[in-house]
Amino acid sequence: MKPRHVGRIGVYTFLAFAALFFLAPLYIMVVTSLKSMDEIRLGQLFALPQHFNLDAWRTAWSEACTGVDCGGVRVGFWNSVAIVVPSTVLPIGIGALNGYALSFWKPRGADALFAVLMLGAFIPVQVMIYPLVKVVAAIGLFSSLPGIVLVHIVFSMPVMTLLFRNYYAAVPAELFKAARIDGGGFWRIFVQLMLPMSTPMLIVAAIMQITGVWNDYVLGLVFAGRDNLPMTVQLNNVINTTTGERLYNVNMAATILTSMVPLAVYFVSGRWFVRGIAAGAVKG
Amino acid sequence: MNPPRSASGASPPGGQRQWPGKAGSTAFAGWRRILRGLVPWGALLPMALTVLVAYLGATLWSLRVSMSSARTFPSDDFVGLAQYERLFDNERWQLSLQNLALYGVLFIVATVVIGFLLAVFIDQKVKGEGALRTVFLYPYAMSFVATGLVWQWVLNPGSGLQQAVRQMGWPDFTFDWIIDQDKVIYTVVIASVWQASGLVMALMLAGLRGIDDELWKAARIDGIPTWRVYLSIVLPMMGPTLATVFVLLFTGVVKVFDAVVAMTQGGPGTASDVPAKFIMDHLFGRANLALASAGAIVLLLTVLALVAPILYARSRGRSA
Numbered sequence: 001m002k003p004r005h006v007g008r009i010g011v012y013t014f015l016a017f018a019a020l021f022f023l024a025p026l027y028i029m030v031v032t033s034l035k036s037m038d039e040i041r042l043g044q045l046f047a048l049p050q051h052f053n054l055d056a057w058r059t060a061w062s063e064a065c066t067g068v069d070c071g072g073v074r075v076g077f078w079n080s081v082a083i084v085v086p087s088t089v090l091p092i093g094i095g096a097l098n099g100y101a102l103s104f105w106k107p108r109g110a111d112a113l114f115a116v117l118m119l120g121a122f123i124p125v126q127v128m129i130y131p132l133v134k135v136v137a138a139i140g141l142f143s144s145l146p147g148i149v150l151v152h153i154v155f156s157m158p159v160m161t162l163l164f165r166n167y168y169a170a171v172p173a174e175l176f177k178a179a180r181i182d183g184g185g186f187w188r189i190f191v192q193l194m195l196p197m198s199t200p201m202l203i204v205a206a207i208m209q210i211t212g213v214w215n216d217y218v219l220g221l222v223f224a225g226r227d228n229l230p231m232t233v234q235l236n237n238v239i240n241t242t243t244g245e246r247l248y249n250v251n252m253a254a255t256i257l258t259s260m261v262p263l264a265v266y267f268v269s270g271r272w273f274v275r276g277i278a279a280g281a282v283k284g
Numbered sequence: 285m286n287p288p289r290s291a292s293g294a295s296p297p298g299g300q301r302q303w304p305g306k307a308g309s310t311a312f313a314g315w316r317r318i319l320r321g322l323v324p325w326g327a328l329l330p331m332a333l334t335v336l337v338a339y340l341g342a343t344l345w346s347l348r349v350s351m352s353s354a355r356t357f358p359s360d361d362f363v364g365l366a367q368y369e370r371l372f373d374n375e376r377w378q379l380s381l382q383n384l385a386l387y388g389v390l391f392i393v394a395t396v397v398i399g400f401l402l403a404v405f406i407d408q409k410v411k412g413e414g415a416l417r418t419v420f421l422y423p424y425a426m427s428f429v430a431t432g433l434v435w436q437w438v439l440n441p442g443s444g445l446q447q448a449v450r451q452m453g454w455p456d457f458t459f460d461w462i463i464d465q466d467k468v469i470y471t472v473v474i475a476s477v478w479q480a481s482g483l484v485m486a487l488m489l490a491g492l493r494g495i496d497d498e499l500w501k502a503a504r505i506d507g508i509p510t511w512r513v514y515l516s517i518v519l520p521m522m523g524p525t526l527a528t529v530f531v532l533l534f535t536g537v538v539k540v541f542d543a544v545v546a547m548t549q550g551g552p553g554t555a556s557d558v559p560a561k562f563i564m565d566h567l568f569g570r571a572n573l574a575l576a577s578a579g580a581i582v583l584l585l586t587v588l589a590l591v592a593p594i595l596y597a598r599s600r601g602r603s604a
Contacts, residue, residue, distance in 0.1 A: 045448035120339035131342035215427035266425035
């Protein structure tokens with residue numbers, strides 16, 4: 001029995017140290033955000049705050065400055081919400097529609113198109129970004145909310161289409177045939193039969209899109225325009241473009257605030273989040 | 285509008301029932317069939333446009349621009365591969381490629397090793413598995429920007445880890461990689477490994493759980509030590525999972541941009557520059573469209589060269 005005990009202790013020790021490594025940054029973020037600047041200057045990274053105060057959070061939310069604008073990350077929060085909602089609903093709708101058409105209707109040539117789309121998932125953003133700026137500008141949507149949403153639709157299409165195509169591939173063909181014989185047309189079968197059956201995949205896709213779009217930086221930076229900058233861009237501006245002394249407590253509070261939405265999605269969704277990773281990973 | 289009845293009269297009024305076999309028996313119904321056949325294509329129109337304009341069109345456009353002398357605006361001249369020669373003579377580009385290679389190798393190796401170890405240890409029927417999984421994976425839900433900013437703070441020598449350890453009684457402790465030109469890229473590796481190891485853990489754990497219990501029973505009967513089974517039997521069995529992990533991590537490596545911008549802004553100087561940042565700077569800051577496009581195409585070719593063999597092997601494996 002003895003060697004087994006040693007083994008168990010080893011397993012738990014390793015896991016405990018690993019957990020500490022993964023939790024440390026979160027802990028440091030939280031305690032730093034609750035300290036005053038005087039306390040931070042003492043340089044005790046791991047110490048708990050002596051006086052619990054939320055001033056830094058208030059400042060980060062509504063007063064922190066990016067250059068001359070001092071509105072906090074609040075503006076970015078609402079911009080991100082405005083971007084995320086349509087950039088979740090539309091790509092999922094289009095992805096489900098693509099997957100449905102590809103799996104059941106199989107129009108001629110569509111599979112070739114799908115193959116190119118899958119390859120497209122591997123094209124680095126930098127290859128496409130300038131041509132897309134030109135295209136989006138040509139249709140008058142550059143630096144606007146519809147513009148950034150359109151770009152999110154484009155970049156999420158490979159994964160969204162793949163998710164639903166694979167999901168519908170597992171639906172028995174007989175079900176579709178029966179619906180056809182009962183007189184169901186293209187749209188009716190999609191809306192009344194397939195979509196209601198897709199709830200699990202809709203949840204997985206929504207989790208992926210909400211976290212992915214919320215965490216996007218480069219697309220928001222280029223396409224959203226000054227008035228729609230997402231929270232990630234604003235956060236980076238608050239922290240990396242400030243002049244004078246850096247207010248670390250405010251910075252950490254702003255970082256936590258920016259991470260709040262995807263973390264909340266993660267903690268609430270639990271295994272669904274992992275399922276999304278596994279399903280999206282199939283693209284490899 | 286009511287659709288016309290088919291000649292046989294089999295459809296009830298209103299066309300609620302369409303018998304596919306008989307729908308084409310009149311010319312009118314034939315037209316209807318053609319129109320109906322177009323519906324799926326109509327639905328796929330957004331996808332077709334995306335593929336043709338955004339993916340193929342944009343890539344070809346970048347390829348074309350990379351062979352011109354465009355600076356702020358696209359230009360129509362053709363200079364062959366001159367931009368590529370300039371690109372590879374550019375010291376900043378060379379440095380960014382070296383950084384990418386170093387970062388890529390270290391990041392992928394470290395993430396896979398740590399992720400695999402975490403998965404194996406969690407797989408030992410430990411208590412609190414759910415909590416541990418949550419702890420290891422939560423960084424993956426955070427943005428690269430937030431990750432970069434947190435680690436910038438932790439690794440900042442003046443106020444972060446170095447200072448904290450000095451206060452604890454090791455006054456000579458030094459850990460200032462983030463301001464060291466030769467070591468700064470390693471700090472980006474640390475932050476990225478922290479962010480992505482949980483992802484590998486989750487995928488590997490799913491792979492481990494898919495392994496037949498019989499294998500473990502057989503190994504126990506033969507008296508093979510557990511670590512040996514993992515290394516010599518289980519790991520080779522996880523080939524497909526490893527390929528997935530590699531492709532995911534590799535596409536992440538090529539894209540690395542946000543984390544560098546947030547953590548070091550490419551500095552000190554240009555010491556932690558990466559190709560994606562080089563390209564973005566030359567597209568939008570330095571107005572050197574052609575050079576940036578050449579860089580983007582090089583990046584694309586790198587991805588294809590490394591990912592294509594894996595995809596090819598997989599598609600063969602699937603059809604076999």
